[in-house]
Amino acid sequence: MKKLRILTVGVGGQGILLFSKILGEACLKADIPVAMSEVHGMAQRGGVVETNIVMGGIKSPLIAKGEADVLVGLEPVETLRALPRTRKGTVIVSSTDPVVPQIVKDGFAKYPELPPLFEKLKELFNKVYLFPGEQLAREAGTSRALNVVTLGALTGTGILPFSKEDMVEAIKSTVKPQFLEANLKAFELGFNAVTA
Amino acid sequence: MHPLVEAKPGQKLLLLGNEAIVRGALEAGLKIGAAYPGTPSSEIGNNLFQIQHELPGLYFEFSTNEKVATEVAAAAAASGLRSLTCMKHVGLNVAADALMTLAYIGVQGGMVIVVADDPSCHSSQNEQDSRYYARLSGLPLLEPATPEEAYQMTRFAFELSEKLELPVLLRTTTRVSHARGVVKVGEMPSYDKPVKGKFEKDIRRWVPIPAVARERHKVLLEKMKEAETLAESASWNFVYGNGTLGIITSSVAANYVYDAFQELNIDEKIRVLTLGFTHPWPTKLIAEFLSQVEKVLVVEELEPYLEEAARVVAQREGFKVDILGKYSGHLPRYFEFDPGQVKEAIARAFSLDLPQPETPDVSWVPDLPPRPPTLCPGCPHRETYNVIKDVLKDLGQLENTIFPTDIGCYTLGILPPIQMADYLICMGSSVGSPCGFSVATDQRIVSFIGDSTFFHAGLSPLASAVFNKHNFTLVVLDNETTAMTGHQPVPSQELRPKVLEDRPRIDIAEVVKALGVKNVVTINPYQKEKAKEAVRPILEKNELSVIIAKAPCVLYRARLAKKK
Secondary structure, three states: OOOEEEEEEEEOOOOHHHHHHHHHHHHHHOOOOEEEEEOOHHHHOOOEEEEEEEEOOOOOOOOOOOOEEEEEEOOHHHHHHOHHHEEEEEEEEEEOOOOOOHHHHOOOOOOOOHHHHHHHHHHHOOOEEEEOHHHHHHHHOOHHHHHHHHHHHHHHOOOOOOOHHHHHHHHHHHOOHHHHHHHHHHHHHHHHHHHO | OOHHHHOOOOOEEEEEHHHHHHHHHHHOOOOEEEEOOOOOOHHHHHHHHHHOOOOOOOEEEEOOOHHHHHHHHHHHHHOOOOEEEEEEHHHHHHHHHHHHHHHHHOOOOOEEEEEEEOOOOOOOOOOOOOHHHHHHHOOOEEOOOOHHHHHHHHHHHHHHHHHHOOOEEEEEEHHHHOEEEEEEOOOOOOOOOOOOOOOOOOHHHHOOOHHHHHHHHHHHHHHHHHHHHHHHHOOOOEEEEOOOEEEEEEOOHHHHHHHHHHHHOOOOOEEEEEEOEEEOOOHHHHHHHHHOOOEEEEEOOOOOHHHHHHHHHHHHHOOOOEEEOOOOOOOOOOOOOOHHHHHHHHHHHOOOOOOOOOOOOOOOOOOOOOOOOOOOOOOHHHHHHHHHHHHHHHOOOOOOEEOEOOOOHHHHHHOOOOOOOOEOOOOOHHHHHHHHHHHHOOOEEEEEEEHHHHHHHHHHHHHHHHHOOOOOEEEEEEOOOEOOOOOEOOOOOOOOOHHHOOOOOOOHHHHHHHOOOOEEEEEOOOOHHHHHHHHHHHHHOOOOEEEEEEOOOHHHHHHHHHHO
């Protein structure tokens, strides 16, 4: 079975744990061996959050420097921050909508100008999928669905070892019923953003 | 129904290590659980707390600290019931007094003590290796590497505990507790009605006066011999691979070794001894392994616990085998490992070629703004810090004030622009350390403690402060919950879930007054001017005083409102 290491990064509050849980549930439904790790507790308070998901029989629930096959970013600066974990050929899937840190708002640090950095990213990697995640989530009816938009985009890349239907089933079994409709729409918008 | 209860035998679930422990414990017939929350162990208690409301045959409580929780579970096990307590590594320090003598008197029903270490200090103030507690106390120790193993080992731990009549330590790390993996679950016993145990009196067993303790120490040493025999043949301890080079490993590092082994194609060169039952050291198994290799690399996070075992065995057997690891500098004694680091260590130790991944040039990435963890938007702690700061500034005392702090969200008061956290050791040290500062310096002292931490370890140092006439101001940041670890209950909370509505409330102001503190004031930190007015006379005086800043955690209030 093909081994796949997916590193997902973002900011506390973006729903990255649920993102990973749904991805894991989809593996479970498709009978693909999966292991993952996440960070809870103090690190979540507005800080950088990451999850590591490995499929296909890998046991280590952590992805080291140069090991990520896919880098998923729910926030563009976090995508850039995680680049040392990539290698040549890593697939990049990232939202382009920034979450500006408090420290920038307070004037103690600078948030970089993104468009030239996106260009650089496209030069360096063959497969770069960028999409306005928050904008699409709002379009779907809730800005909280950024995580599911991103799942849609990741699924749209075609790199996952299971079908789109498996993923939709995983969303249905994980997301609370009252939010399901918006989330399924968010998923489609993310999927279309990278396949269209 | 709770998903950990609902799952049918044979069903596969994607579980956190902590959830796997809960399911394993339930399948083993856990009857009584008690804990104080602490990352990375918290989800064990959280799940048991929720589940008990669905299962009449399960009792769980959040006790005020880890020592109390251990005593609750120990008494249940002394009465013949299966019990469990769980805590983070530093929590075991609090429970250590109970642990050391509990090892002498032992248990009747199986008792499991889960301790979750935190290499790299993701959410902790130190990265102690709790495996040494197994050696210190003489208790059996299991180290799962994955959620699946955590589930299996929890079930086994209850059996082992009952066989040896000793509590068993189940030690995880962050990357086991907060890893997710696929667990195929088994059958749950019936939890339809409450089950009571019976405590059989036996003063020569349960009351370790010196004459009894001396005998019980001998009993413990005998049991350790028996435990060692069991460790020798335990299925958790196994060898794979061939060759004259060896690796000894345990816990999450065993996964990194396994993956490196697959990737480097070294099964004719290297044999691996993976250990899951690691106290007592299975010395015969280690000796047999060492006799087959010329060189061995020990791959374990934190302290050289197994490396020392290997050295002891090699010395005892007169083996000349090269033992590499921490002492040789192949691997560090600090921080968690990652798979790349382990691969490199293996390649270096055994002079193997290591294919290097082609990493992209990222020198073009500019300096990125950091995202330090911060107090949440609207957090009442920030308001309290500002009230105290303003008044001290007005009094010209800000520069002259030491701010001892404590363990909780409010430790983030260390960050700019607040910067009111100057000294911290452990839970409760915000009350004990001012007693020292007040006699050692002429500086003013204003210290901060949370409501949950106050009940955990703040009461006895406050009594000491009153009796010994120390001068400082203690600010109790009462946000009505244990916020940092996920909103567990606190005895003082007014805002509480329905299931706790019948519980008595312990008022912090009343407790403080009853302990003999004369200057006590309660403020609402959101009413800034009023709060400053109330605080000023307290801070003008140089006497022992307590300010209670009462306003619920915004996240907790929102979560509770959603449920109701």
